[in-house]
Amino acid sequence: MASIWEYANPVKFLRTSEKVLPVLWVLAGACLVIGLIWGFFFTPDDYRQGSTVKIIYLHVPAALMAINAWLMMLVASLIWLVRRHHVSALAAKAAAPVGVTMTLIALVTGAIWGQPMWGTWWAWDPRLTSFLILFLFYLGYMALWAAIEDPDSAADLTSVLCLVGSVFAVLSRYAVLFWNQGLHQGASLSLDKEENVADVFYLPLLVCIAGFVLLFLALVLYRTGTEIRLRRTQALIRREAARA
Amino acid sequence: MRALLLRDLRLAFRAGGGFGLGLAFFLIVTVLVPFSVGPQSELLTRIAPGVLWLGALLACLLSLDRLLALDWEDGTLDLLATAPVPLEGALSVKALAHWLVTGLPLVFAAPVLGVLLNLAPAGYLWLVISLAVGTPALSVIGAFGAALTVGIKRGGLLLSLLVLPLYVPTLIFGAEVARRGAQGLEVGTPLLMLAGITFGVAALMPFASATVLRMNLR
Numbered sequence: 001m002a003s004i005w006e007y008a009n010p011v012k013f014l015r016t017s018e019k020v021l022p023v024l025w026v027l028a029g030a031c032l033v034i035g036l037i038w039g040f041f042f043t044p045d046d047y048r049q050g051s052t053v054k055i056i057y058l059h060v061p062a063a064l065m066a067i068n069a070w071l072m073m074l075v076a077s078l079i080w081l082v083r084r085h086h087v088s089a090l091a092a093k094a095a096a097p098v099g100v101t102m103t104l105i106a107l108v109t110g111a112i113w114g115q116p117m118w119g120t121w122w123a124w125d126p127r128l129t130s131f132l133i134l135f136l137f138y139l140g141y142m143a144l145w146a147a148i149e150d151p152d153s154a155a156d157l158t159s160v161l162c163l164v165g166s167v168f169a170v171l172s173r174y175a176v177l178f179w180n181q182g183l184h185q186g187a188s189l190s191l192d193k194e195e196n197v198a199d200v201f202y203l204p205l206l207v208c209i210a211g212f213v214l215l216f217l218a219l220v221l222y223r224t225g226t227e228i229r230l231r232r233t234q235a236l237i238r239r240e241a242a243r244a
Numbered sequence: 245m246r247a248l249l250l251r252d253l254r255l256a257f258r259a260g261g262g263f264g265l266g267l268a269f270f271l272i273v274t275v276l277v278p279f280s281v282g283p284q285s286e287l288l289t290r291i292a293p294g295v296l297w298l299g300a301l302l303a304c305l306l307s308l309d310r311l312l313a314l315d316w317e318d319g320t321l322d323l324l325a326t327a328p329v330p331l332e333g334a335l336s337v338k339a340l341a342h343w344l345v346t347g348l349p350l351v352f353a354a355p356v357l358g359v360l361l362n363l364a365p366a367g368y369l370w371l372v373i374s375l376a377v378g379t380p381a382l383s384v385i386g387a388f389g390a391a392l393t394v395g396i397k398r399g400g401l402l403l404s405l406l407v408l409p410l411y412v413p414t415l416i417f418g419a420e421v422a423r424r425g426a427q428g429l430e431v432g433t434p435l436l437m438l439a440g441i442t443f444g445v446a447a448l449m450p451f452a453s454a455t456v457l458r459m460n461l462r
Contacts, residue, residue, distance in 0.1 A: 140406040153462065161392060161406065163452075175412065175417060178416070
């Protein structure tokens with residue numbers, strides 16, 4: 001069995017991801033189509049929330065991926081700092097815009113649901129606030145990438161920012177919990193709890209989550225490939241310029 | 245290291261600007277608040293601790309880009325990086341100097357501005373204590389942001405964007421101490437958390453700051 005570090009070689013990474021990507025796109029599309037149609041049209045309305053409950057098929061998977069994207073960036077940043085694999089740094093860079101989009105989807109769908117249910121678009125609830133802070137972290141991370149010209153030092157600095165930001169993100173999570181006990185319902189998908197969402201909602205939700213995970217993987221692989229090619233093009237241009 | 249501290253302090257005093265800027269900004273923000281929310285004294289009493297903390301935070305933020313930028317331009321940082329003093333230590337000293345020049349004056353100015361905002365009598369002591377305990381954390385975290393963006397031209401806006409989310413926990417606990425103090429509630433828990441943040445970042449953050457500064461100097 002090949003070691004995972006072989007994929008630190010950009011050529012190998014590109015070759016494999018080109019093989020994997022079509023499968024991922026199809027699977028992600030299938031899961032999303034099945035999960036969303038099943039969720040939107042073939043599940044009953046909730047007895048208290050009515051049909052608004054159906055927004056969880058977008059809200060929950062997006063929120064999940066918003067956090068997991070940051071975790072993935074954290075791992076990729078660590079790998080870059082320790083082992084100096086360029087693919088890793090580029091993968092972290094590629095994941096950030098996807099992560100920020102997921103965060104935005106979670107915030108917006110939450111607001112759309114909250115308006116009829118809580119009677120407000122926004123409340124300074126711990127979960128909402130944490131997500132807003134996460135959103136700011138994503139923006140700062142992307143802005144720092146964009147602001148530095150030298151790609152290697154940009155990768156270094158953003159990686160350290162990602163590590164420090166992670167610590168502060170966790171700290172903020174508990175700080176806002178202390179600051180305001182919220183309105184948001186508790187965890188509804190825990191494996192170790194009795195009280196979860198009802199089974200009729202549970203299965204399509206799982207399919208949707210699988211779809212979002214696959215979509216995230218496909219987008220990150222695709223965008224990482226683009227970043228690698230971009231880096232290579234820039235190197236070529238520089239070489240040409242040096243020769244001329 | 246003492247020489248570095250004295251040098252930074254002397255520069256801040258003699259060059260002017262940096263020292264008064266934070267204070268003036270703090271004063272202006274606080275004075276403008278009653279104009280924007282109205283002069284009802286009960287309302288002002290209620291929001292005074294939070295407004296004072298926010299004003300202090302923004303005043304601190306305003307002066308961050310001067311923390312390293314001048315030394316970066318004239319090459320002092322390159323000398324510091326090769327000096328026998330570890331860069332972590334040098335950055336801690338620079339953060340300390342920044343706090344003495346911006347944070348400490350805010351601590352002393354806050355009670356005076358508290359009068360303008362009709363702060364509850366019980367709140368003055370806790371406001372001063374919370375600012376004295378919390379503002380060092382703002383300087384230390386700010387030094388990290390400054391080290392991160394020092395190589396970027398006109399990095400001021402970026403610096404604010406990067407540092408503001410890092411300030412959230414400090415602001416929450418600091419303002420909570422001041423608020424509870426003003427309402428005569430028990431302040432132990434948030435005060436301990438605030439002190440924990442300050443000591444924690446003072447101990448660990450210089451390592452991160454020195455790491456990114458070395459990356460920038462490379």
